[in-house]
Amino acid sequence: MAGNSEWNNIHIAVASSSIRQRNYLQNMMQGMGLSIVINEPLSEAFFAKLDKASADMVLLDIDENTHKDSALLDRLLDEVDIPVIFNDISALRHNSQLEQSKWYTQLLLKIAELSGRPEWDALDISKVLVSHTSAKVISARSTNAPRELARNVWLLGASLGGPEMVKQFLMAIPEDLPVAFILAQHLGKNFMALLAEQLDRMTSFSVMQARDGHVLCHQQVVIVPVDQRLTINPIGAINLQSIDTPTRYSPSIDLAAGDIGLRYENKAGMIIFSGMGDDAAIGAKKIRQAGGQVWAQEAHSCVNSAMPDNLRLLGLVNVSATPQEMAEMLSTYYSSERSND
Structure with a gap:
């Protein structure tokens, strides 16, 4: 399993309307040594804290309620100058270790891709274990690489x-x-x-x-x-x-x-x-x-x-x-x- 020292140089702001999902992400990322600097719903308070936090990227949970906050979403996309990861949590609604492992792998790969840190380039995420399911994450070669939100x-x-x-x-x-x-x-x-x-x-x-x-x-x-x-x-x-x-x-x-x-x-x-x-x-x-x-x-x-x-x-x-x-x-x-x- 990858050592925490390979992951502890990046700070993430999590925006999610689900308490359960925020707790899950907090435990999962801290277990890997990642630093969570904000973990709360997308709101005016979130933006105020983001201005002061040393976040490297924002992780935004997407679910059926996200579009209701379209003004805040537009502000996040237009004004925030750090990368935003759109985290589709629909896979977590299925009680499938395979689907959850794919989601977990894709999320870690996207974080690694956006980090811009040389030490992450050689990181073999396929060796990471999903401790919450005790299932080995599928190799990046056998899953779809992280993809960006469709614009074309x-x-x-x-x-x-x-x-x-x-x-x-x-x-x-x-x-x-x-x-x-x-x-x-x-x-x-x-x-x-x-x-x-x-x-x-x-x-x-x-x-x-x-x-x-x-x-x-x-x-x-x-x-x-x-x-x-x-x-x-x-x-x-x-x-x-x-x-x-x-x-x-x-x-x-x-x-x-x-x-x-x-x-x-x-x-x-x-x-x-x-x-x-x-x-x-x-x-x-x-x-x-x-x-x-x-x-x-x-x-x-x-x-x-x-x-x-x-x-x-x-x-x-x-x-x-x-x-x-x-x-x-x-x-x-x-x-x-x-x-x-």
Whole structure:
């Protein structure tokens, strides 16, 4: 187990509305030798103490109540000049040592990454034991690296022939691309879990079915449910809601695109793959109106090109290419952002 001397040079301010979670973090971090300089809810008092504390970073717990303090959250993001870690505690709601170990590992890796201290670079976090569960933390190589809150979000829309085309696209995506994908695939409800499992094995991105409260991060692919509306709140957490008005297609690409364009504006994008029908036309207009990009699979590589062809006919497409080519072009599109990270 790593010695405390490797961890005791960093000071953390914890902001959490949960007493239980604050106590848990306090015990866990102090057990590793980390110094907790503030541990209380995000409030005016928190900011007053932060100005005087020698904190190296802020650890902000994200849950379903965080967005209610949007003014304080905005202030934290705009005025605080030290790194802020968004800590998604949804994994801790599951009684699973595996999920808790993944969460614990990712949190420690993120702290190490942001510390900027040379002695942390050689720290082998895979040797750390989770004393609270007596379970060994999974090696960083077998978990997803710590990810940042999604700011670039692209909708992937597909229908007939789409799963294979999406798979080709995701297989060609670089593992460090600063993008999150929302996948709206016309498919039966019973096949969504299988789709997530198959795609997850084929890409370096994490592919998952949508989960209410999950905080969307870069290098993730979230699949839109067939029977629920997926929106993303101001702090980046997924909200799943019942669909009030039945849509012609399930899930509705138009509905998902409109919500993403409204939320992310010119940081939103849309890629339409092989498929039948006219779903995506309204959504593509909304993405373009928000300042985002609309790309479409070129006709010859489609199983059925009706859906992307319709967007081209309407003059809504910025780029037409094969799935592999679009993956390469998206990498180039964000190359300057990746080089600055």
